[in-house]
Amino acid sequence: MLAMTLVVLPAMFITGFRFVAVPVAIVVFFCWFGFFMVQPNQGAAMQLxxxxVGTVRDEGLRWANPFYSKKPVSLRIRNFESNKLKVNDLEGSPIEIGAVVVWQVVDTAEAVFAVDDYEDFVHVQAEAALRQSATSYPYDLHDEHTVSLRSHTQEIADHLRKEIQERLTSAGVKVLEARISHLAYAPEIAQAMLxxxxxxxxIAARTKIVEGAVSMVHxxxxxxxxxxxxxxxxxxxxxxVSNLLVVLCGECGTQPIVNTGSIY
Incomplete structure (x- = not known):
């Protein structure tokens, strides 16, 4: 009887251990798929x-519900240079313009779920804002109070950045900087504009010369x-006055003339 007991008890223990070990092994194996890695300056948008259901931004080895699907999104600062666009400026003159845009994802959920492809969205909207800005200003200034694309680079850069930011806010993107990288008249009018x-x-130089000459004569x-x-x-x-203006405004050097007929 004792011998049977010594044989049956270990067999029952082994059988019971199997019933417990197999489910535990399955659970452990299943939970293993919940581990994932988050790189520096990266986020992971999770769905169930x-x-x-949330976003993970802490770098390192992380664990979440294995049923969660994870979409990694880079939070690093990125930049791109737009294509050279051919548009008309405020005065209707055809020009070529391009820009460099520096941007960064600040809201992972909006970048993933608000738009279909946030990178393509950034490129398209940046070029649309660049077109809008180019048509809002003349290429060159005609007076001191006019803001132009060529002479007021900082004002144009600030306006362009704001225009792009308004279009990309819904995609969870922050525009850090936007500057014109290429600006020229279109080839068909470049010579005439030059x-x-x-x-x-x-004309501007002559105006300054005349103003200075009149002041000196006075x-x-x-x-x-x-x-x-x-x-x-x-x-x-x-x-x-006539002689002084001729001397001061003339392009060539003056030649001495001796008048022997009159002192005047």
């Missing part, structure tokens, strides 16, 4: 049967009158 720029520069007449060095009538003043 199609329902969003001549226009040269003419504008010449100062010369005042000093001659105050010091009483010489008395000039209106006709002689006009001749002096």
């Amino acid at each position: 049967f199609g329902r969003y 001549q226009r720029q040269q003419a504008s520069a010449i 100062m010369a007449l005042e000093q001659l009158s105050e010091k009483g060095m010489i008395k000039l009538d209106e006709e002689r003043k006009a001749a002096m």
Whole structure:
């Protein structure tokens, strides 16, 4: 009887252990699939049967319900350069423009679930905002109070960044910087616009020269009158003004001329 007991008890123990060990092994094996790795500056959006349940941002080895599906999203700062777009500026002149955009995902859930492909969404919306900004300003300035694409780079960059940010907020993306990387007139009008720029520069330079010459002539007449060095009538003043303006505004150097007929 004792011998039978010694044989039966171990057999029962082994059988019971099997009944317990097998389910435990299955559970452990199943839970193993709940482990996942989160890299630095990375997030993981988790879903349970199609329902969003949260985001993990802490780096390292993590565990979650094995039934959770995990979508990794990079939180690193990224940048891209847009294509060279051909648009019309505020004055209707065709120009080529491109920009560099620096951006970062700040809301993992919105980046994954609010848009279909957030990277493609960023590229398309950035180019749309660039087109909008290009049509809001002239290529070149015509007066000191006009903001232009070529001369006011910081103002244009701030406006472009705000335009892009408004379009990407719904996708959980933050725009850190946006700057124009390429700006030029379209090839078909580039030569004509270059001549226009040269003419504008010449006119501006001539204006400064004339303003300075008039100021110098006025100062010369005042000093001659105050010091009483010489008395000039209106006709002689006009001749002096004419000669001084020719000398001061002329492009070529003056040539000395000796007048032997009159002191005037």
